[in-house]
Amino acid sequence: MKQIIAEFKNIRKEFPGVIALKGFDVNLYEKEIVGLVGENGAGKSTLMKIMTGIYQPDGGEFLLRGKSVSMRGPLDAIERGIGMVFQEGSILPNLSVAENIFLCHEKEFSRLGIISEEAMNKKAQEIINQHGLEIQATDLCGSLSPAQRQMVEISRLLWLSDLYNHENPILILDEPTTVLLEREITKLFENLKIIKAKATIIFISHRLEEIIELSDRIIVLKDGDFVTDMPQKEASTTKIEQLMVGRDLATGYYRVNEQIEPEEEVVLKVQGLAINSMLEPISFELRKGEILALTGLVGSGKEELVKCLSGSMIPSQGKIFRNDKEINIRQPKHAIENTIGYIPIDRRVEGLAIDLDIAENINMLVYERLKKHKLINRKKERANALHWMDVVKVKASSHQMKCGNLSGGNQQKVVLGKWLSAETEILIVDHPTRGIDVGAKDEIYHHIRNLAKQGRSMIIMCDTLEEDIGLCNRMLILKDGKFVKELECPPNAKPTPADIIKSIV
Amino acid sequence: MDRKRVDVLSLVETYRARFSKTSAGKLYGKIPISGQIVALVIVSLIFSFGTKGQFLKISNIVTIMGLAGIPMILCLGVHQVIIMGAMDLSLEGIVAITAVFSGLLLKNSVNTNDVGLWIIPFVIVLGGIAGMINGLLNTKLRMPSFIATLGMSWTLFGTAIMISRGSSIPIRDLRFQKVIIANIFGIPVVFVLAIAIGIITYFLQKRTKLGKHMYAIGGNEVLAKQAGVNVNRIKILVFTITGVIYGIAGLLLVARLNSSAARYGNNLLFPAMTAVAVGGVSLSGGVGGALNAMMGTIIVVALNNGLVLMQVNPYMQSAVNGVVLICAVALTIDRKKIGLIK
Numbered sequence: 001m002k003q004i005i006a007e008f009k010n011i012r013k014e015f016p017g018v019i020a021l022k023g024f025d026v027n028l029y030e031k032e033i034v035g036l037v038g039e040n041g042a043g044k045s046t047l048m049k050i051m052t053g054i055y056q057p058d059g060g061e062f063l064l065r066g067k068s069v070s071m072r073g074p075l076d077a078i079e080r081g082i083g084m085v086f087q088e089g090s091i092l093p094n095l096s097v098a099e100n101i102f103l104c105h106e107k108e109f110s111r112l113g114i115i116s117e118e119a120m121n122k123k124a125q126e127i128i129n130q131h132g133l134e135i136q137a138t139d140l141c142g143s144l145s146p147a148q149r150q151m152v153e154i155s156r157l158l159w160l161s162d163l164y165n166h167e168n169p170i171l172i173l174d175e176p177t178t179v180l181l182e183r184e185i186t187k188l189f190e191n192l193k194i195i196k197a198k199a200t201i202i203f204i205s206h207r208l209e210e211i212i213e214l215s216d217r218i219i220v221l222k223d224g225d226f227v228t229d230m231p232q233k234e235a236s237t238t239k240i241e242q243l244m245v246g247r248d249l250a251t252g253y254y255r256v257n258e259q260i261e262p263e264e265e266v267v268l269k270v271q272g273l274a275i276n277s278m279l280e281p282i283s284f285e286l287r288k289g290e291i292l293a294l295t296g297l298v299g300s301g302k303e304e305l306v307k308c309l310s311g312s313m314i315p316s317q318g319k320i321f322r323n324d325k326e327i328n329i330r331q332p333k334h335a336i337e338n339t340i341g342y343i344p345i346d347r348r349v350e351g352l353a354i355d356l357d358i359a360e361n362i363n364m365l366v367y368e369r370l371k372k373h374k375l376i377n378r379k380k381e382r383a384n385a386l387h388w389m390d391v392v393k394v395k396a397s398s399h400q401m402k403c404g405n406l407s408g409g410n411q412q413k414v415v416l417g418k419w420l421s422a423e424t425e426i427l428i429v430d431h432p433t434r435g436i437d438v439g440a441k442d443e444i445y446h447h448i449r450n451l452a453k454q455g456r457s458m459i460i461m462c463d464t465l466e467e468d469i470g471l472c473n474r475m476l477i478l479k480d481g482k483f484v485k486e487l488e489c490p491p492n493a494k495p496t497p498a499d500i501i502k503s504i505v
Numbered sequence: 506m507d508r509k510r511v512d513v514l515s516l517v518e519t520y521r522a523r524f525s526k527t528s529a530g531k532l533y534g535k536i537p538i539s540g541q542i543v544a545l546v547i548v549s550l551i552f553s554f555g556t557k558g559q560f561l562k563i564s565n566i567v568t569i570m571g572l573a574g575i576p577m578i579l580c581l582g583v584h585q586v587i588i589m590g591a592m593d594l595s596l597e598g599i600v601a602i603t604a605v606f607s608g609l610l611l612k613n614s615v616n617t618n619d620v621g622l623w624i625i626p627f628v629i630v631l632g633g634i635a636g637m638i639n640g641l642l643n644t645k646l647r648m649p650s651f652i653a654t655l656g657m658s659w660t661l662f663g664t665a666i667m668i669s670r671g672s673s674i675p676i677r678d679l680r681f682q683k684v685i686i687a688n689i690f691g692i693p694v695v696f697v698l699a700i701a702i703g704i705i706t707y708f709l710q711k712r713t714k715l716g717k718h719m720y721a722i723g724g725n726e727v728l729a730k731q732a733g734v735n736v737n738r739i740k741i742l743v744f745t746i747t748g749v750i751y752g753i754a755g756l757l758l759v760a761r762l763n764s765s766a767a768r769y770g771n772n773l774l775f776p777a778m779t780a781v782a783v784g785g786v787s788l789s790g791g792v793g794g795a796l797n798a799m800m801g802t803i804i805v806v807a808l809n810n811g812l813v814l815m816q817v818n819p820y821m822q823s824a825v826n827g828v829v830l831i832c833a834v835a836l837t838i839d840r841k842k843i844g845l846i847k
Contacts, residue, residue, distance in 0.1 A: 103734070106717055117711065
């Protein structure tokens with residue numbers, strides 16, 4: 001039996017109106033990788049924030065190496081051998097690798113307050129070589145790839161725990177894979193497995209496949225409570241999903257039973273669309289009420305294709321027809337005029353004005369309609385916002401709540417509401433469920449199905465192949481900028497991911 | 506129209522990327538202020554043709570050095586705050602107040618004071634306190650530095666005018682002027698002083714914790730705080746150091762002109778800002794350093810000197826400075842980092 005490194009005893013945390021952690025026990029062992037799963041709001045982040053001292057527990061104890069501790073903050077946590085790699089990363093792009101690694105610990109290299117850069121760079125090079133990073137200590141972090149930055153950050157935390165003489169540091173990784181490419185994820189996992197020999201790693205991710213692949217043990221949280229933990233051998237995505245949500249999702253997942261046959265009418269036709277050096281000519285049609293999935297790896301050209309359709313990129317050749325009429329899309333404005341809407345992958349940056357309230361976001365495209373005597377009418381504004389909030393079921397205290405304060409799922413619904421309010425007939429949805437928890441995902445699926453029923457057409461690109469297959473009527477597969485093949489995905493005869501993966505890779 | 510703009514930017518990017526792969530490009534990338542050196546060479550070439558070689562005569566170069574001294578010191582002050590991603594507009598106010606106090610405390614024709622050399626620690630403390638107030642307003646009252654320092658500038662300028670009753674104060678202690686207008690090995694003392702302050706700031710930035718943390722804050726304040734940087738302390742310190750530098754510049758101005766008035770601070774902020782931008786210090790923080798500030802000042806001063814030598818209409822010189830500022834920012838701004846231009 002491995003030794004316990006840290007344990008939570010009857011740990012409790014309350015926020016006004018919500019009990020974030022209901023009081024449960026969890027143990028962490030030496031030299032293991034623990035996958036931590038749960039819906040948004042299940043208590044994962046609260047638990048981690050207690051570990052790193054950002055929050056103080058309201059009840060119970062946190063024992064580290066057998067001793068009860070109360071962390072005063074991230075720095076204190078680091079000094080006690082607990083480091084966290086935050087989702088957004090905490091590497092400063094304008095500093096060199098060495099400066100980042102030793103930020104706030106420059107005194108190791110300074111004499112009478114004067115830092116020796118040579119010593120600092122030499123030590124940093126040693127550290128990054130240890131972790132198999134092929135970069136220079138003097139490189140600016142801004143020029144590194146997200147994967148390299150992440151490794152720099154992990155190296156920093158491990159060096160710090162060495163510095164403070166901790167045998168078995170605890171490393172927390174919060175959704176580290178969202179910013180990485182497929183092969184970078186593989187590399188990260190290899191590295192983590194090496195690091196495991198001398199550390200405990202807590203791995204948080206929404207992608208269950210990853211969790212199962214990497215973790216030795218998986219802890220499931222739900223509604224601020226501990227559900228169960230299981231060794232890797234016993235884990236499966238369906239099993240975990242059921243535990244996370246507490247209901248059976250397997251039946252009618254992706255709401256396949258609600259899938260409808262699209263109408264004959266072609267609403268969008270793309271003919272020989274191409275972009276120099278990125279996408280070879282591609283032609284396809286989109287029918288009314290149809291859900292078309294675009295699949296392919298990063299670099300397959302699918303992103304560029306939808307950018308052309310939404311007006312943020314200009315194709316070098318090819319034609320686009322909307323209801324048999326040729327249209328010219330050179331700016332997002334043109335797409336909107338042709339009732340083509342685009343729901344981008346990064347809601348917080350491209351999809352929403354997060355500092356504005358829900359009503360302002362929903363009404364953004366339709367202010368013309370909300371006018372009375374040439375001026376925008378407050379009543380109409382409110383009515384329109386409330387109507388669409390109700391349709392897409394945004395959970396918020398009022399239509400004047402700031403979008404930045406909403407959960408990921410609700411933000412996505414607001415984006416959806418905005419496009420529906422603009423009477424968009426064709427929606428391009430880039431990763432509709434990224435960063436959204438399982439329960440909210442199902443609601444989004446429900447909306448997608450409903451939109452199809454209402455005769456709206458959609459082009460989707462999803463997080464996983466399963467999602468693509470489950471949601472779409474038809475699938476286009478792209479590889480290296482080339483169209484590979486087209487697949488029908490009727491409700492009763494869906495292809496399996498294995499069928500498709502060969503064409504993609 | 507929109508399409509064309511994007512094309513120009515991406516074209517510049519492609520050429521920049523292609524150039525940086527060549528061996529000349531690699532060398533260019535290694536030298537920290539290579540762009541500014543190239544700019545200075547171009548400016549010098551144009552003016553030496555324009556003035557038939559007069560521009561590059563030793564005597565003119567010495568003149569440029571003398572002219573560059575005080576602006577360089579001011580630029581070395583303001584650029585430190587900009588590196589932190591903040592803004593400091595209090596320059597003119599702090600210079601005005603230290604100038605007026607220097608005038609009234611040294612032997613002068615208005616009152617009977619004569620503090621002699623004690624004026625040096627005095628201006629350092631006065632400038633430091635003013636800078637520290639900037640820092641306190643910014644960190645403790647959580648005011649945007651832009652507006653806090655603008656308010657300070659007017660407050661101090663007004664106070665300076667009030668104390669001096671709006672008139673200039675002739676100085677009767679001639680020692681200061683004698684030192685300031687002298688040359689050491691043919692180089693103006695004021696320029697040597699500026700270089701000395703430059704070296705100290707460079708050292709501070711590269712070799713001390715304060716410097717490293719200053720850049721960290723400029724890169725991303727939130728992340729710097731997470732890593733354990735004492736953001737407030739560093740900010741107050743940097744504002745204070747900047748205030749000290751302004752104070753010294755105020756005294757130097759008084760010494761050189763041998764009189765003092767509140768308006769001596771006027772019209773100093775714009776050249777300092779231009780020098781910061783021309784030198785390649787990113788206005789969004791975190792990039793650039795003392796070398797950039799010094800080189801930027803030399804370019805701006807050389808440019809103005811060249812225009813004077815070519816007998817360009819003095820009214821046009823302001824316009825030229827404005828265009829230079831816009832061009833410098835257009836060329837050096839990191840559009841990726843800023844993301845949205847507001």
